[in-house]
Amino acid sequence: MKPKTLSYKSLAPADNPLRELIRAFGLLERIMQPYFARFGISGSQWGILRNLHRAEEEGLRGLRLTELSQRLLIRPPSVTGLVDRMVRSGLVARDGSTADLRVKEVQLTRMGRKLVERILEGHQDQVNILLAGLGDDDQKDLMRLLSKWRDHLENVLQGETTLRNII
Amino acid sequence: MKPKTLSYKSLAPADNPLRELIRAFGLLERIMQPYFARFGISGSQWGILRNLHRAEEEGLRGLRLTELSQRLLIRPPSVTGLVDRMVRSGLVARDGSTADLRVKEVQLTRMGRKLVERILEGHQDQVNILLAGLGDDDQKDLMRLLSKWRDHLENVLQGETTLRNII
DNA sequence: CGTATATAGTTAGGACCCTAAGTAAATGAG
DNA sequence: CTCATTTACTTAGGGTCCTAACTATATACG
Structure with missing residues (x-):
């Protein structure tokens, strides 16, 4: 095969x-x-x-x-x-x-x-x-970091209009 | 607005x-x-x-x-x-x-x-x-963990056929 | 009350992704 | 050398996503 x-x-x-x-x-x-x-x-x-x-x-x-x-x-x-x-x-x-x-x-x-x-x-x-592929600790760390990032991304998405000015 | x-x-x-x-x-x-x-x-x-x-x-x-x-x-x-x-x-x-x-x-x-x-x-x-939303350390950690996970996922994808037997 | 606005969902049209099956060129085995 | 297989790409058809514009109902305000 x-x-x-x-x-x-x-x-x-x-x-x-x-x-x-x-x-x-x-x-x-x-x-x-x-x-x-x-x-x-x-x-x-x-x-x-x-x-x-x-x-x-x-x-x-x-x-x-x-x-x-x-x-x-x-x-x-x-x-x-x-x-x-x-x-x-x-x-x-x-x-x-x-x-x-x-x-x-x-x-x-x-x-x-x-x-x-x-x-x-x-x-x-x-x-x-x-x-x-990830141990328990890695999984916990990864979840924490992704969650933190996700929070930030949600904020970026919400504040899109103000963001456009920063750029 | x-x-x-x-x-x-x-x-x-x-x-x-x-x-x-x-x-x-x-x-x-x-x-x-x-x-x-x-x-x-x-x-x-x-x-x-x-x-x-x-x-x-x-x-x-x-x-x-x-x-x-x-x-x-x-x-x-x-x-x-x-x-x-x-x-x-x-x-x-x-x-x-x-x-x-x-x-x-x-x-x-x-x-x-x-x-x-x-x-x-x-x-x-x-x-x-x-x-x-992430500090420098968080970014590094996140990148390391995602990279590790990605490696694993690549292996899973390659070994798809054997995997099917495990399930 | 009556009209303006907001909300829930759909339709229309296009981009992007997939699998399956095709075409054409390159490679390899007898 | 010839025919089978492999490789590179395309075509066909369908699912998922988007934005813009529409319909219908609900709400709010003068």
Whole structure:
């Protein structure tokens, strides 16, 4: 059996964490995509399923589209398309039921719920494989640093207009 | 002036670095996209320009498509499309000149080179803004940890087939 | 009350990424 | 030398993301 994965040349070391982050994310995507493909979904679709499942555990029937948009860091039109495809494949339902006639609630179907549960069974193993290169201390440090950076990036994003003046 | 940026709800803290990485990357994309848009290009197009520019500094006229694919972590068909659009907008040229008639070399046009140089002028400032939330030590630690993780992820990606058996 | 504004979601159109399958040139084995 | 395989790139088709502009409902203010 010959190796099917393309090899990616190692590049010159970055002088700041930016390139490392971008590259780590790229690799992560490349690893996770075939993983999710085995279940017939994409990473984005997993994001929807996972969030709806979490919502159910908190006693909610579903989540409105805007809520999903915020949680997944994607714009509402992207959620519309994503949910469209997932409705078509039977994983979620879109109900316009609330008192506010504008909102649509997205809910797991029985099929969607079963899929989430099936994926979650092996999920921790998969996460462990991804993290296996780092010891517990490294993981904690990395999480702390990324969290700190994320905080900063959220501020930069919010203050975009003032930032533009600094440049 | 009202804030135009959407606010994104802070979410439950992650129990591992994965979600932090994903979220940090999402924020980064969201910050950088408007930044590059001001120059009429996307982040991916910047990746092409930057790599071609670096190649020139190393004395190369251009890079072949496969080389770009490896450097950018994207598949050859994606490079084809990206380069198509950039040829159309006059930033790069595609020359099939080498002894090997299969390969196409992508090169900066004068216009593309000028754009890279114009962007590079303010680039360090922009990078500094992104990193401003972290002190020098944090930056070094973060880079070291991300680099270590990246190494591991590269191994996971290469050994995909054996990995599938472990799961 | 009635109109102006804000909010929830969709549609339209384009960029970017993927896999699968094709074309054309180079290489290698008999 | 010839034919099979490999390599470089493109084409086709689909998923995900974006911005801009639209529809419909809700709210707020004079």
